[in-house]
Amino acid sequence: MKTVTLGEYLATHGTQSDLAKALDIQQSAVSQMHRSGRNINITLMDDGSLSAYEIKPIPARNQPLKPIHQPHTSVA
Template identity: 55%
Template sequence: MKTIPLTEYLDDKHGTQAELAEKLGVNQSAISQMVRAKRNIQLTIHDDGRIEANEVRPVPARPKSGDRAA
C-alpha cells in the first residue's frame, strides 16, 4: 500500500483522469475539477489494486465570518 498526491499519480503516468475516475466510481469531470481547483487529494493504492481518494483539509475547513484577513 502506498499513498501519493493526485497530481503525482497523473503526472507519473499511472493512468488517465478517465481511468482513475472509473476506479474511484466518479465522473472524469470530477477528477478534472479536483486538479484545476488544486485540492489536496491523496490517493491510497492498495496492494490488491484498489484505489481510495481522501482530501486533506484543515479543521475548520472554512474560516468564521469574522476571522478573515483583510
C-alpha cells in the same frame, strides 16, 4: 500500499478517466479536484484497488475564529 498526491498519480499512473472509473466518480470531478489544487491523496492498495481522501483544515472555509467562551458581564 502506497500513497501519492493526485498530481503524482495522474503524471505516473493513469488518466483522469481511469481514476474516475476506479473511484466510481465522474471524470469532470477528477479534473475539478486537480485544477483547484486541493490536497487529494490517492492510496494504491496491494490488490490494485484505489482509494482517495482529502486533507483540509477545520473549519474548511476561511473565516475569522470565534471565541470559545464569551465573558459574562453583569449590569448593575
